Amino acid sequence: MSIYPRLKKWGYSVQPSDGRSRVLFLFESGRSESTWKKRFLNGEVADEYPYGLDPKSFDDWSISFARDYFTSGIWSLLRRALRKTVRTDVIHVLFNIRSIYKSDVVISHTEDTCVAYLLIGRFFRNLPPIVAQVVWAGETQNLNVSLQSRLARFSLRSAEVVVTHSTLNAAALSQWLGRPVQVAQYGIDPSPFLRNRKFAADSKRSHLNAEVNSAPVVICAGNDPQRDWDLLREIAVHRRDLSFLVCSRTAPITLNDQVNISVISNARFSDIINIYAVSHCSVIPLKENKHASGLTVALESTAAGVPFVATSGGGLEEYFSNSYRGFISGDCVEDWSRAIDYAISSDGRADLLESSSGLIYDRELTNIGYGKRMLACASDALSTADSVKSEEA
Template identity: 25%
Template sequence: MSDVTLDIAFPVERHVDDWQYRHAQGKVPGFWPYGLDGLGRYVDRLRAQAVAEPDTLARARARLTRRGRHPEPALRWNAGETRPTRDIALSWDENAARRMLAACPRPEMYCGVIWATDAAARGADISAIRRVLRLMSGMWVISSGQQAALVELVGENGPPVGFFRFGVDETFFTFHRPPTTPLVLSIGGDRDRDTETLFAALGRVHELAPETEIVVQTSSTLPPPAGVRTIERVSHVELAALYARASVVAIATRQNLHASGMTVSLEAMASGRPVVISDTPGIRDYVQGSPIGRSPQTGLLVPVGDAGAMAAQIVALLNDPELCAALGRGGRQVVETELNTTHMVRELAAFIGL
């Protein structure tokens, strides 16, 4: 008989118990962050583990425990075969993987990788994270721009690297008809957001379309230009309401491999909003700047660091409500059929052989 136990290591700061409570109240998407509770459909037991930052002794103990042990690979079997007993742990990113290795090591361990490839490309010392990654049974990325870089990073005989696309909860971020009052919205402040370019672009938008409201959620200390209102962090409910009011969602990022801005792009698309975003490796996995086959156009891509191009595309959309609506419908279609948490979890389950 099969017997598969899967532990998902969440940083203790995630407060998964509280997340579950807020989900029951309709305040956050997904029963667990990233919709990873959906993996319960593929295993006999699914558990959330809160993992704290390990101390020096715990990190050393974890390295010694797994030193010399080759990570167990993802298992595959044919239809009709009995699944073996498996004890698995996984984490969403490499920083949580470091904690997982110390707090809840398992015979099979998997993690996503988000930040390490860009850190390596910029010359940072990532030797400690590389050691953690080489102890995994497998790793995945959610940007095709990272895959080759991660294979090179972990080196010869490293764990396998998979790629699948991220998804959002399309039942939380719901479709809305285009607004009647123009609003340009920008959300997010991860380390690869380009606030300087964004503010320059939005300042130009204000000059060309002064009747347009412009709202930016950011933690940047840069002063915003005239006509641009900045706000602090917002709740998921407030975020969904902002998308519903928006005409266009704009995201400026610096050059990066991990597709910074993908989450906001998908949330906006799920809400029926067109996206204008910097064209970085991997972002085309999510935002289609032109129709491809049966995939509709969902947004507009602009060169990295080009504030003029971003402003021009935003204003073009504001002046073309029909195109805005068409891109919004296309975005919603893609999220409903491909870029949702159910699809993502299915791909993740397949990667680890569930």
């Protein structure tokens, strides 16, 4: 029996009072609006709202965010067991079921919520349509016969819209799922970096004298599993004349054993902003991937006026102009060394920054642009759901 009639009895409106479609961003646990605001006030993140998606910036939609429910006792044990078994947060989605039924359409952020949502939809009738944003499921190492992979494939086939961040990942997912997959390019809020750019534009640069002994500063930021920390270590060994500042919660602490690497695992956003301001270039060494890993750091570097050097492939290049010379094929340390020298040199820095100048705003690779693209996908999901209902009528 559908829970929807009971929700109406509890006083939940069937239609939005102001005529706008209601969208729920079903982010992972720990990314609710209230939790995010606390992190913002603590200087940990750049924006007051999750991923800069301020509801006031999207007048045509009534936007809300999933709440955090921190479990204990039997619920905590069940939650951990389910996450270990199916690698998706079923309990988090179940606890948000009322918010889900109050919405017209749901947008997920990763497989952590969308797969759980679609599995639950097999038991709860009349769930709103979903825009299932997928990040990792299309990676080669995940296209196997594991229980988690089969559940993801089974679930995602029933989503109204499946979306990802790169055409490379979309092609892999489409082939794997046997259905269309859309691309919605990601974006960041560039304003905090632009405000600090006057420091990054200083040709003399500050050098954090006490910490890095006046050596040129290279920032390496990022937390995703596709960072190639072994390659970074090799580069640092080869280039002892450079100081590498690693801002990451996931980087191995053993990187600190290398004399010219400093790992800052608890850096706040305000700290990272200041490190960009004194950095000569940014390096983004990556393992093989399809989901444009390293994109956030590449966009941050661009907004901060810091040239970046990154591993080519993985869908990252499609965000930048073909003339950008900061992409390196393979893991040859000498190639990376030459690319870093070019990025640090006056001519190289000017060339790389000119190639990416204005790119974030011209291509709307901003948080607002990203929100608009996801909401366009939400419109598609609503249209798809309406079409299905018409056919069933």
